[in-house]
Amino acid sequence: TYERNKGYQVAARPTPEELERLFEARLVIELGAAKLAAGRAHPEAIARLKSINRRIARSSYGTNFEGFRDFITLNERFHIELVALADNPPLADAYRRLGYHQKIARPTYGRGPGDVKRFVREHDAIVNALEHGDHDALHRAVSAHIASGLERFDLAPSTTAGG
Numbered sequence: 001t002y003e004r005n006k007g008y009q010v011a012a013r014p015t016p017e018e019l020e021r022l023f024e025a026r027l028v029i030e031l032g033a034a035k036l037a038a039g040r041a042h043p044e045a046i047a048r049l050k051s052i053n054r055r056i057a058r059s060s061y062g063t064n065f066e067g068f069r070d071f072i073t074l075n076e077r078f079h080i081e082l083v084a085l086a087d088n089p090p091l092a093d094a095y096r097r098l099g100y101h102q103k104i105a106r107p108t109y110g111r112g113p114g115d116v117k118r119f120v121r122e123h124d125a126i127v128n129a130l131e132h133g134d135h136d137a138l139h140r141a142v143s144a145h146i147a148s149g150l151e152r153f154d155l156a157p158s159t160t161a162g163g
Contacts, residue, residue, distance in 0.1 A: 013106050013107055014103055014104075014106070014107060016153065018103075019104075019107070019150075019153055020150070022098070022100060022103055022104070023146060023149065023150045025098055025100075026098065026100050026146055027142075027143065027146045029083065029091065029094055029095050029098065030082065030083060030095070030142050030146065031139060031142050032086070032091065033082065033083040033085065033086040033088070033091055033092075033095070034082065034085075034086075034126070034130070034138050034142045035086075035135065035138070035139070036085075036087070036088060036091070037082065037085030037086045037087075037130060038130060038133050038134075038135050038138055039133070040085060040086065040087050041130050041131075045084075045085050046127060046130055046131050048081055049078060049081055049082065049085075049123070049126075049127050049130075050127055052074060052077050052078045052081065053078060053120055053123040053124060055074055056071070056074045056075065056078065056119065056120055056123070057116070057117075057120040059071070059074070061113050061116065062112060063110055063111065063112040067112075068105075068108075068110075068112065068113065071113040071116070072104075072105055072113075075101065075113070075119070076100075076101040078123055079095070079100075079101075080092070080095065080096070082126065083095040107153070108152070114152055118148060119145075119148075122141065122144060122145040122148060123145070125137070125140075125141035125144070125145075126138065126141040126142055126145060128141075129141050
Protein backbone atom coordinates (compact mmCIF):
# COMPACT_ATOMS: atom_id res chain seq x y z
CA THR A 1 0.00 0.00 0.00
CA TYR A 2 1.07 3.59 -0.47
CA GLU A 3 0.37 6.43 1.90
CA ARG A 4 1.39 10.01 1.18
CA ASN A 5 4.39 11.18 3.20
CA LYS A 6 4.94 7.64 4.49
CA GLY A 7 5.71 5.71 1.31
CA TYR A 8 5.04 2.06 0.58
CA GLN A 9 4.51 -0.64 3.15
CA VAL A 10 3.26 -4.21 3.27
CA ALA A 11 -0.52 -4.19 3.08
CA ALA A 12 -2.42 -5.43 6.08
CA ARG A 13 -4.26 -8.74 5.75
CA PRO A 14 -7.85 -7.95 4.69
CA THR A 15 -10.50 -8.37 7.38
CA PRO A 16 -13.50 -10.62 6.69
CA GLU A 17 -15.59 -7.49 6.07
CA GLU A 18 -13.02 -6.12 3.61
CA LEU A 19 -12.92 -9.45 1.78
CA GLU A 20 -16.70 -9.51 1.51
CA ARG A 21 -16.70 -5.95 0.10
CA LEU A 22 -13.93 -6.88 -2.31
CA PHE A 23 -15.98 -9.79 -3.63
CA GLU A 24 -19.07 -7.56 -3.87
CA ALA A 25 -17.14 -5.06 -5.97
CA ARG A 26 -15.73 -7.81 -8.13
CA LEU A 27 -19.20 -9.24 -8.68
CA VAL A 28 -20.59 -5.88 -9.80
CA ILE A 29 -17.68 -5.13 -12.12
CA GLU A 30 -17.33 -8.59 -13.66
CA LEU A 31 -21.07 -9.11 -14.12
CA GLY A 32 -21.40 -5.72 -15.78
CA ALA A 33 -18.41 -6.38 -18.00
CA ALA A 34 -19.65 -9.85 -18.91
CA LYS A 35 -23.07 -8.47 -19.83
CA LEU A 36 -21.45 -5.96 -22.20
CA ALA A 37 -18.98 -8.54 -23.49
CA ALA A 38 -21.72 -11.00 -24.47
CA GLY A 39 -22.58 -8.75 -27.37
CA ARG A 40 -19.04 -7.58 -28.18
CA ALA A 41 -16.72 -10.56 -27.74
CA HIS A 42 -14.78 -11.42 -30.88
CA PRO A 43 -13.69 -15.01 -31.59
CA GLU A 44 -10.01 -14.02 -31.12
CA ALA A 45 -10.73 -12.67 -27.65
CA ILE A 46 -12.63 -15.80 -26.68
CA ALA A 47 -9.72 -17.87 -28.01
CA ARG A 48 -7.37 -15.91 -25.69
CA LEU A 49 -9.57 -16.74 -22.70
CA LYS A 50 -9.56 -20.41 -23.68
CA SER A 51 -5.79 -20.38 -24.08
CA ILE A 52 -5.24 -18.83 -20.66
CA ASN A 53 -7.62 -21.32 -19.08
CA ARG A 54 -5.81 -24.25 -20.76
CA ARG A 55 -2.54 -22.95 -19.31
CA ILE A 56 -4.15 -22.78 -15.88
CA ALA A 57 -5.40 -26.37 -16.27
CA ARG A 58 -2.03 -27.76 -17.46
CA SER A 59 0.10 -26.34 -14.67
CA SER A 60 0.83 -27.65 -11.22
CA TYR A 61 1.01 -25.03 -8.49
CA GLY A 62 1.51 -26.42 -5.00
CA THR A 63 1.94 -24.02 -2.11
CA ASN A 64 5.41 -22.64 -2.84
CA PHE A 65 5.87 -19.02 -3.86
CA GLU A 66 6.67 -19.63 -7.54
CA GLY A 67 3.70 -21.93 -8.11
CA PHE A 68 1.34 -19.67 -6.24
CA ARG A 69 2.58 -16.60 -8.14
CA ASP A 70 2.14 -18.43 -11.46
CA PHE A 71 -1.47 -19.28 -10.63
CA ILE A 72 -2.27 -15.75 -9.43
CA THR A 73 -0.73 -14.29 -12.61
CA LEU A 74 -2.63 -16.58 -14.99
CA ASN A 75 -5.91 -16.21 -13.12
CA GLU A 76 -5.52 -12.44 -13.08
CA ARG A 77 -4.88 -12.48 -16.85
CA PHE A 78 -8.08 -14.48 -17.40
CA HIS A 79 -10.17 -11.99 -15.44
CA ILE A 80 -8.53 -8.91 -16.94
CA GLU A 81 -9.19 -10.34 -20.42
CA LEU A 82 -12.80 -11.08 -19.44
CA VAL A 83 -13.39 -7.51 -18.29
CA ALA A 84 -11.56 -6.16 -21.35
CA LEU A 85 -14.08 -7.94 -23.60
CA ALA A 86 -16.60 -5.28 -22.60
CA ASP A 87 -14.53 -2.83 -24.67
CA ASN A 88 -15.07 -0.20 -21.99
CA PRO A 89 -11.80 1.40 -20.81
CA PRO A 90 -13.28 3.02 -17.66
CA LEU A 91 -14.68 -0.36 -16.61
CA ALA A 92 -11.34 -2.10 -17.26
CA ASP A 93 -9.60 0.63 -15.26
CA ALA A 94 -12.04 0.17 -12.36
CA TYR A 95 -11.26 -3.55 -12.32
CA ARG A 96 -7.50 -2.96 -12.32
CA ARG A 97 -7.83 -0.39 -9.52
CA LEU A 98 -9.78 -2.91 -7.46
CA GLY A 99 -6.52 -4.86 -7.11
CA TYR A 100 -8.39 -8.06 -6.33
CA HIS A 101 -5.58 -10.47 -7.13
CA GLN A 102 -3.01 -8.53 -5.14
CA LYS A 103 -5.32 -8.25 -2.14
CA ILE A 104 -6.38 -11.88 -2.22
CA ALA A 105 -2.81 -13.15 -2.49
CA ARG A 106 -1.96 -12.28 1.11
CA PRO A 107 -4.66 -14.32 2.89
CA THR A 108 -4.32 -17.29 0.50
CA TYR A 109 -0.52 -17.49 0.34
CA GLY A 110 0.80 -20.77 1.71
CA ARG A 111 -2.53 -22.52 1.17
CA GLY A 112 -2.12 -22.92 -2.56
CA PRO A 113 -4.68 -21.79 -5.09
CA GLY A 114 -7.38 -24.23 -4.01
CA ASP A 115 -9.39 -26.45 -6.33
CA VAL A 116 -7.83 -25.50 -9.67
CA LYS A 117 -9.97 -28.03 -11.55
CA ARG A 118 -13.07 -26.30 -10.20
CA PHE A 119 -11.79 -22.87 -11.26
CA VAL A 120 -11.03 -24.21 -14.74
CA ARG A 121 -14.56 -25.67 -15.03
CA GLU A 122 -16.03 -22.36 -13.88
CA HIS A 123 -13.89 -20.42 -16.36
CA ASP A 124 -15.02 -22.86 -19.09
CA ALA A 125 -18.66 -22.16 -18.20
CA ILE A 126 -18.03 -18.41 -18.51
CA VAL A 127 -16.29 -18.80 -21.86
CA ASN A 128 -18.97 -21.15 -23.19
CA ALA A 129 -21.74 -18.71 -22.24
CA LEU A 130 -19.84 -15.85 -23.89
CA GLU A 131 -19.25 -17.90 -27.02
CA HIS A 132 -22.95 -18.67 -27.32
CA GLY A 133 -24.14 -15.20 -26.32
CA ASP A 134 -26.21 -16.74 -23.52
CA HIS A 135 -26.73 -13.84 -21.11
CA ASP A 136 -28.52 -15.92 -18.46
CA ALA A 137 -25.86 -18.65 -18.44
CA LEU A 138 -23.15 -15.98 -18.35
CA HIS A 139 -24.75 -14.29 -15.34
CA ARG A 140 -25.00 -17.63 -13.53
CA ALA A 141 -21.44 -18.66 -14.44
CA VAL A 142 -19.79 -15.39 -13.33
CA SER A 143 -21.89 -15.27 -10.13
CA ALA A 144 -21.08 -18.90 -9.27
CA HIS A 145 -17.38 -18.43 -9.95
CA ILE A 146 -17.11 -15.39 -7.70
CA ALA A 147 -19.18 -17.08 -4.99
CA SER A 148 -16.88 -20.12 -5.07
CA GLY A 149 -13.90 -17.83 -4.49
CA LEU A 150 -15.65 -16.28 -1.51
CA GLU A 151 -16.41 -19.73 -0.08
CA ARG A 152 -12.67 -20.30 0.43
CA PHE A 153 -12.80 -17.78 3.25
CA ASP A 154 -15.82 -19.30 5.02
CA LEU A 155 -17.64 -15.97 4.86
CA ALA A 156 -21.39 -15.91 4.81
CA PRO A 157 -22.22 -14.48 1.36
CA SER A 158 -24.84 -12.11 2.77
CA THR A 159 -25.00 -9.49 0.02
CA THR A 160 -22.53 -11.05 -2.39
CA ALA A 161 -24.56 -14.06 -3.46
CA GLY A 162 -27.83 -13.93 -5.26
CA GLY A 163 -26.50 -12.22 -8.34
